Amino acid sequence: MHVSKRVQSIEPSPIRKIIDLSESRSDIIGLHAGEPDFTTPSHIVEAGVRSLRDGYTHYTHGAGILQLREAIARKLHGENGIEANPKTEITVTAGGFAAIFAITQATLDPVDEVLILQPSWPSYSGFVRLAGGVPVPVSLQGPDFEPSRKMLEHHTTEKTKMIVINSPNNPTGSVYLRDCLSSLAEFAQDHDMLVVSDEVYEKIVFDGNEHFSLASRPEFRDSVVTVNSFSKTYAMTGWRVGYVIANESITTSIRKIHGYMVSCAPSDAQRAALGALLGPQDCVNEMVGEYAARRDWIVKGLDEVEGFRCVAPKGTFYAFPDVSRLNIPSAEIANKLLEEAKVASIPGSAFGAAGEGYLRFSFATSQQNIEEGISRVKAWRSKCK
Numbered sequence: 001m002h003v004s005k006r007v008q009s010i011e012p013s014p015i016r017k018i019i020d021l022s023e024s025r026s027d028i029i030g031l032h033a034g035e036p037d038f039t040t041p042s043h044i045v046e047a048g049v050r051s052l053r054d055g056y057t058h059y060t061h062g063a064g065i066l067q068l069r070e071a072i073a074r075k076l077h078g079e080n081g082i083e084a085n086p087k088t089e090i091t092v093t094a095g096g097f098a099a100i101f102a103i104t105q106a107t108l109d110p111v112d113e114v115l116i117l118q119p120s121w122p123s124y125s126g127f128v129r130l131a132g133g134v135p136v137p138v139s140l141q142g143p144d145f146e147p148s149r150k151m152l153e154h155h156t157t158e159k160t161k162m163i164v165i166n167s168p169n170n171p172t173g174s175v176y177l178r179d180c181l182s183s184l185a186e187f188a189q190d191h192d193m194l195v196v197s198d199e200v201y202e203k204i205v206f207d208g209n210e211h212f213s214l215a216s217r218p219e220f221r222d223s224v225v226t227v228n229s230f231s232k233t234y235a236m237t238g239w240r241v242g243y244v245i246a247n248e249s250i251t252t253s254i255r256k257i258h259g260y261m262v263s264c265a266p267s268d269a270q271r272a273a274l275g276a277l278l279g280p281q282d283c284v285n286e287m288v289g290e291y292a293a294r295r296d297w298i299v300k301g302l303d304e305v306e307g308f309r310c311v312a313p314k315g316t317f318y319a320f321p322d323v324s325r326l327n328i329p330s331a332e333i334a335n336k337l338l339e340e341a342k343v344a345s346i347p348g349s350a351f352g353a354a355g356e357g358y359l360r361f362s363f364a365t366s367q368q369n370i371e372e373g374i375s376r377v378k379a380w381r382s383k384c385k
Helices: 014-023 042-053 066-080 095-107 123-130 149-155 178-190 248-262 267-278 282-303 330-341 367-384
Strands: 090-093 113-118 134-139 160-166 194-198 224-229 242-245 359-362
Touching: 014 330, 042 267, 066 090, 066 242, 066 267, 090 095, 090 248, 095 123, 095 160, 095 194, 095 224, 095 242, 095 248, 113 123, 123 134, 134 149, 149 178, 160 178, 178 194, 282 367, 330 359, 330 367
Parallel strands: 113 134, 113 160, 160 194, 194 224
Antiparallel strands: 090 242, 224 242
């Protein structure tokens, strides 16, 4: 049987492999999963259940329920400073995955190059390859992992068509400053590139750090495509609802791709997402407050492990300690932690070469799991001496 070269060009996500392995073993403390451990808030669940009871079980408009798109437009205007026409510039997608897949399929041609700031979510490169494009890693240096125009210039060629930016960042926890992001967008404009701004962690920021949406600046409206999702903000990962904001021309193309992929996002999940936007937002603040407390616990604990250096993340629910002093590849350390300490983490190398020498630990889990996990890591290091 023939298997396409596109599929042969990618590997299954290394993160998914670890998740699947960990879920098959009851003795593992999971500090690896990239999703909230909270259940979806009750008023959101009720909105989804009500939609099923009321018979909203059919196809919706391919771009999403108009009422939801209008609510997203109001949210974007009030919270992000982005002006977007819900009829022509907003598309509701089957999660953030479908959003980015549709963007790359809609805008890239074979051999187009895409700059990806690394360490980064490994799926970005996979999406680019499946579109026939060429991912070009731009390695950032810790502990701040802050990009600059100079870094982009070094990797830019006449084939470069896109830059992918993720802030707040998975896995580093970095939150890029407004001036930094604007400089990257200006560079992209100067070189006629598209910027894909993945903002799914926008609400999960700490210590007074602020998320900034590039598309809020009028001069970037046509060159920035913004991706967001209900998954992280509202603990709705399984509902599969995301959205894309782009100019009308790009939106038309994105909708074509998304239509061929899934026709539309699930109708009940869209109604639940509408309930999320129209309902009380206290749940978001409560979850972020809990993440902040957990962050302090895990950073303190990891920083006490011999050979680990952990800088407090400014956003997301990931700690990204530097373990380079152990002089062991991160994949090997993660494997030893899994097999010997019974703690699941993600090796930094899963996020690109720039992530080597780091591990990603998720604190989207209970204080009890965090404390037990850190205790096991410390005990493992003591035995290794």
